[in-house]
Amino acid sequence: MLISMDDYHPAADGQTADTAHFQRAIDDIAAKGGGILYVPPGPYLIGSVILPANFTLHLAAGATLIASSRAEDYSAQAQSQAERSTRALLYAYGQKNITIEGKGRIDGNASAWFAAEADAMGYRLPLAQRPRMLVLEACRQVTLRDFTIEQAPMWTIHLVSCEQVRISRLCVDNDLTMANTDALDIDSCRYVHISDSYFSAADDGICIKTTRKPAPLSGPSAHITITGTMLRSNSCALKIGTESWDDIEDVVVTGCTIIDSNRGIGLLSRDGGRFRRLSFSHITFNCIYAPPVHWGKADPVFISVRPRHPDVTPGEIAWVQFSHLTGTAQGAINLHSEIPGALHHISFDHLLIDQLPSEHPEQGWYDIRPPCNPANPTGMGLDNAYAMNPLTERPWGVEAWPGGMPGLFAQGVTALSLSQLQINRPEPLPAGWNPQLIVELP
Numbered sequence: 001m002l003i004s005m006d007d008y009h010p011a012a013d014g015q016t017a018d019t020a021h022f023q024r025a026i027d028d029i030a031a032k033g034g035g036i037l038y039v040p041p042g043p044y045l046i047g048s049v050i051l052p053a054n055f056t057l058h059l060a061a062g063a064t065l066i067a068s069s070r071a072e073d074y075s076a077q078a079q080s081q082a083e084r085s086t087r088a089l090l091y092a093y094g095q096k097n098i099t100i101e102g103k104g105r106i107d108g109n110a111s112a113w114f115a116a117e118a119d120a121m122g123y124r125l126p127l128a129q130r131p132r133m134l135v136l137e138a139c140r141q142v143t144l145r146d147f148t149i150e151q152a153p154m155w156t157i158h159l160v161s162c163e164q165v166r167i168s169r170l171c172v173d174n175d176l177t178m179a180n181t182d183a184l185d186i187d188s189c190r191y192v193h194i195s196d197s198y199f200s201a202a203d204d205g206i207c208i209k210t211t212r213k214p215a216p217l218s219g220p221s222a223h224i225t226i227t228g229t230m231l232r233s234n235s236c237a238l239k240i241g242t243e244s245w246d247d248i249e250d251v252v253v254t255g256c257t258i259i260d261s262n263r264g265i266g267l268l269s270r271d272g273g274r275f276r277r278l279s280f281s282h283i284t285f286n287c288i289y290a291p292p293v294h295w296g297k298a299d300p301v302f303i304s305v306r307p308r309h310p311d312v313t314p315g316e317i318a319w320v321q322f323s324h325l326t327g328t329a330q331g332a333i334n335l336h337s338e339i340p341g342a343l344h345h346i347s348f349d350h351l352l353i354d355q356l357p358s359e360h361p362e363q364g365w366y367d368i369r370p371p372c373n374p375a376n377p378t379g380m381g382l383d384n385a386y387a388m389n390p391l392t393e394r395p396w397g398v399e400a401w402p403g404g405m406p407g408l409f410a411q412g413v414t415a416l417s418l419s420q421l422q423i424n425r426p427e428p429l430p431a432g433w434n435p436q437l438i439v440e441l442p
Contacts, residue, residue, distance in 0.1 A: 001032055001034070001035030001036065002035060002036045002038055003029055003035060003036070003038065004037075005021065005037065005038065005039050005044075006040055007025070008022075008024060009021065010022070010044055011045075012042035012043065012044055013045075014043030014045055014066055015045060016045060017047065017068065018044045018045055019045075019047045019049060019068075019073065022044070022046055022049050023049050025037055026049060026050070026052065026055065027052075029055060030052035030053070030055065033054060034052070034055055035054070035055070035056070036056040037057050038058050039060060039065070039102070039104060040060050040062075040063060041061065041062025041104075042062070042064070043064045043066055044063070044064065044065050045068060046065055046066070046067070046068065046089070047068040047070070047073025047074050047075065047089070048073065048074045048075045048087070048088060048089060048090075048091060049076070049089070049091070050091055050092065051091065051092040051098055051136075052095060053095040053096045053097055054097045055095075056098075056099040056100075057090075057100045057101070058101055058102045059100070059101070059102035059103070059105070059147050060102055060103065060104055061102070061104060062104065063102070063104035063105070064104060064105045064106070064107055065089075065104070065105070065106045066107045066109055067089050067106070067107065067108045067109045067131065067153070069109050069113070071087070071129050074087035074088065074089070074129075074131045076089075076091035076135075078091060078093075078132070078135045078137060078158075079093070079137055079213065079214050079216075080135070080137060080158065080160045080187070080211065080214075081213070082132055082158060082180075082185075083155070083180050084128075085128070085129045085130055085132070085154060087130070087131035088133075088134070088135035089106070089108075089131050089132070089134065090106075090133065090134045090135070091136075092135075092137070092139055093136075093137045094137070094139065095136075095139050096139065096140045096141055097140075097141045098136065098139055098141070098142050098143070099142075099143040099144075099145075100143075100147060101144075101145045101146050101147060102146055102147050103146055103147065104147055104148075105147065105148045105149070105150060106133055106134075106147065106148070106149045107150055107151055108133050108149065108150065108151045108153050108154075108156070109153065110151040110152060110153040110174070110175055110178050111151070111175075112153070113126055113127045113130045113154075114126050114127070114177075114178050118177055118291070121293040122177075122290070122291020122292060122293045122294070123179055124177055124179070126153070126154075126179070126180065130153040130154035130180075131153065132152075132154050132155045132156070132157075132158050133149055133154075133155075133157065134149075134156070134157045134158070136158075136162055137160040137161060137162070137217060138160070138162070139159075139162045139163075140162065140164050141164045142159065142164065142165045142166070143166045143167075144157070144166070144167045145168045145169050145170065146168075146169045146170070147170065147171075148171040148173065149170075149172045149173075150173050150174070151174060151175055152172070152181050152183075154181060155185050156174065156181060156182060157172065157184045157185065158182075158187060159184075159185065159186055159187060159189050159192075160188060160211075160217055161187070161188045161189065161216075161219060162189045163189065163190050163191050164191050165186075165189060165191065165193070166192075166193050167184070167193070167194045167195070168193075168194075168196050168197065169195075169196050169197060171197065172197075172198070172199045172200065172201065173198070173200050174200060174201040174202060176200070176201070176202045176232075177202060178202050179202050179203055179235075179293065179294070181203050182201055182203045182204045182205075182207050183199035183201040183205050183233075184205070184206045185204075185207045185209060186206070186207070186208045186221060187208075187209050187210065187211050187213075187243075188209075188210050188211070188213075188217060188220065188221055188246060190219075190221070190222050190223050190224075191223050192223070192225070194206070194225070194227070194229060195225075195226075195227045195228050196227075196229065197228075197229045197230070198229070199229065199231050199232070200233070201233055201234075202233070202235065202294070203233065203234070203294075204235050204236050204237075204238075204239045205232060205236070205237040205238060205261070206226065206239070207240075208224060208248055208251060209221065209240070209244060209248075210243065210244055210246035210247070210248060210273050211243040212243065212245045212271070218245070218246060219246055220246045220248065220249060220273070221246070221247075221251075222247070222248070222249045222250050222251075223250050224250070224251045224252070225251075225253075226238075226251075227252075227253075227255050227256070228255050228256065229257075230256070230258075230259060231258050231259065231261065232258075232259040232261055233261045233263070234261075234262050234290035234291065235290070235296060236261070236263040236265075236266040236295070236296060237259075237263065237264055237265070237285075238253060238256070238258065238265050238280075239265075239266040239267075239268065240266070240268070240275060240278070241267060241268035241269055241275070242268040242269075242270045242308070242370060243270070243271065244268070244269050244270060244271045244272070244273040244314070245271045245273055246272075246273045247273045247274045247275075247276070247315070248273060248276075248278075249274075249275070249276045249278075250276075250278075251277075251278045251279070253265075253280045253283065254279075254280075254283075255282050256282075256283050256284075257284050258284065258285035258286065258327070259286060260286055261285070261286070261287055261288070261290075262289065262290035262294050262295075262296040262297075262298060263295070263297075263298070263300075263302055264283075264287050264301060264302075264327070264329070265280055265283070265285075265300070265301050265302070266302040266303075266304075267302070267320065268302070268304045269304065269305045269306075269315050269317050269342070270307070270308040270312075270314050270370065271314060271315070272315050274315035274316050274318070275315065275316070275317040275318070275320070276317075276318050276319050277319050278319070278320045279321045279323075280323075280325070281321070281323045281325075282323075282325075283324075283325050283326075283327075284325075285300050285326075285327035285328070285329070286328050286329075287300050287327070287329040287330060287331060288330055288358075289360040289362055289363070292362065292395070295370070296367055297331045297366055297367045297398075298329055298330035298358075298360075298363075299329065299331040299332060299333060299334050299366070300325070300329040300333060300353060301322060301325070301333045302334050302335075303334070303346065304335075304337075304368055305336070305337040305338065305339050305342045305412075306337070306338040306339070306368065306371065307339075307372045308370050308371070308377075309372060309377055310372055310377060314339060314342070316339075316343065316344070317337075317342065317343050317344075317346075318343070318344050319345045320345070320347070322348045322349070323348075323349040324349075325348075325351050325352070325353075326351070326352040326353070327352075327353060327354075328353070328354045328355075328356055329353055329354075329355055330355075330356050330357075330360065331366070332355065332366070332405050332406055332407055332409055333407065333408040334366055334368070334409050335409065335410040335411070336368065336409070336410070336411040336413070337413060339412075340412065342412075343412055343413050343414065344413070344414035344415045345414075345415045345417075346413060346415070346416050347416075347418075347419070348408075348417070348418050348421060349420055350419070350420045351422070351423075352422050352423075352424075353422070353423045354424045355407055355423055355424065357426050357430045362398075363405065363430075363432065364400060364401060364404065364405055364432035364433075365398055365399065365400055365401065366398070366399060366400075366405075367397060367398050368397045369395065369396070369397035369398065370397065371396050371397035373396035401432075401434060402439075403436070404432050404434035405432060405433050405434055406433075406434040406437060406438060407425060407438060408423065408437070408438045408439070409439045411440075411442070412442070413440070418438070421438075
């Protein structure tokens, strides 16, 4: 069954709310057991709509869904939270066989939710209760392909406890001055395949995590494949964690490109879940400094096991492989664990990096946020980004490299394997650089 939005006579002027027209069309399709909603070219202003099972939303080339700037237009309340918000533009819970496709766009209208100017740390203050653009919870057989999401005001796509997910030829292109706008969050999902896509955001590009949420939605993230995808981020282009209450296992990333990112690959264990059997291969990167509000210091690979709360022991990170990584970086590879024996069997094989000098004042410092610190014992959010350590007059977790910046730093790592590594450094070394290429500490 195929229905066109034209049959429901929306205003399609980008200014008059068409939410009721969309929901009525979707409900009619659901009542007939499923089908396709075809959205013709034109601008459609909408708030929350609920998606059913056996449903395809087809956005034709030239069709644009514009997210409302009014908080009261978001009636859909997800069970999961992101940055303390439960609001969502497109939402489904417990449904099967959902597809969103086409050459059309979703415009998140982000500027309506942020201050016009950034502060000294590079942060544009957001309004409360910003909506996520697409939230699917406990859904199966999900397909996202070909469409574009731009200017999301919050996490863009958040998949929670979903299975059998295929994402291909997707484009997420968010404003790089607007924080907390993760492009894609894979949260307690299994059997996920992501390919041939482009993700750009001020916050994480792709983030695999297991957030703390209601029991029916809790569980591991596992069996995830990412291939042929381009990533850009002011935070971390490809991140696993920091929210890691359940295990994350069996992730394969290959053939990807990381463009102008503050951190390339980040594995951050802060909560109780374990990371195991992760593989990263044939990845190119360019890591440069971003505004200081973002975590990271131009590090191509960052692995970290440390508490964010004194009462929670973070899970181990083990059996991680990096092979055939190549690119440029203004920072260094940083591997560390504050929990004895919790970071082990990490291997690097065929690694080529040009480590570049920079005039940026942060070169010579490393960033292990979020930490557990007296100012913010939960290690979450803005408090953690701004809480200053009086000993350094920098945010907690931003510290000087011991002995200067090396090419690779490892502390508390067991069974670290390094093979065929070439890290090219300037000669003579700039001030503040460690003369040792590789620094290993117990």
